[in-house]
Amino acid sequence: VETKPSExxxxxxxxxxxxxxxxxxxxxxxxxxxxAYQYSDAGPAVSMVNRDLYLSAFAQxxxxxxxxxxxxxxxxxxxxxxxxVIKDLVASxxxxxxxxxxxxxYMLSENWGGVMAASQRPAKMDPKxxxxxxxxxxxxxxxxxxxxxxxxxxVYNDAGKVQTRTAATTLCAAMRDQGIEIFTIGFALTEKxxxxxxxxxxxxxxxxxxxxxxxANG
Numbered sequence: 001v002e003t004k005p006s007e008x009x010x011x012x013x014x015x016x017x018x019x020x021x022x023x024x025x026x027x028x029x030x031x032x033x034x035x036a037y038q039y040s041d042a043g044p045a046v047s048m049v050n051r052d053l054y055l056s057a058f059a060q061x062x063x064x065x066x067x068x069x070x071x072x073x074x075x076x077x078x079x080x081x082x083x084x085v086i087k088d089l090v091a092s093x094x095x096x097x098x099x100x101x102x103x104x105x106y107m108l109s110e111n112w113g114g115v116m117a118a119s120q121r122p123a124k125m126d127p128k129x130x131x132x133x134x135x136x137x138x139x140x141x142x143x144x145x146x147x148x149x150x151x152x153x154x155v156y157n158d159a160g161k162v163q164t165r166t167a168a169t170t171l172c173a174a175m176r177d178q179g180i181e182i183f184t185i186g187f188a189l190t191e192k193x194x195x196x197x198x199x200x201x202x203x204x205x206x207x208x209x210x211x212x213x214x215x216a217n218g
Contacts, residue, residue, distance in 0.1 A: 001025050008052065009035055010047055011048040011050045014048050029055065039174050041112070041174075044114075054146055058152040058155045061153070062093075065092070070085070074120035075107055095141040095143050097138050097141075097164065097165075101201070108134060127179065133181045134182045139186070139189065140193075140198050142160055142164040143161055143164065144161070144164065148161070159191075172202075176203055186214045
């Protein structure tokens, strides 16, 4: 939890002594990682995910909730659980698509298994036995990010943010480099860079397998 400008940097690991003396967490929200592990799936023992200093101030300034209603759902084979999560989703605020990509990767990474229940832990990547897929669904606006902002008024840009798009495509590239196959589905792609961003995130098409889809309606 960042409480002052000097803390807007790489977060310590969750077993770091500094973590014990940190301020009381106001909620269970996080934003993006900063520092050397921003575009990696290193586990939280190496570096936790930051809760940016400007998160609360931005929420107050825009009269929005600091935390979305939806929470991260780890891997599960329970269709009822997934259907309930989807049914309860509520659209609100901007599109921090890179944060969605970030958490999709963490949920597929064995480096994060230690903070999940045994049944939710992802298997270790094995080209012969284990395939990993990420399906990213979004309006493609990519207009909200904290790591690049120098104040709450720079967190959101209705016209889209190049920093947010670049963070998303950088994370996607790192996921693909690890053998994760990415499919992207766009809904109401009205922002001028939305389609190209999702196409850049998706894995290359192979044979009859397409990886970018645009919904007919949204």
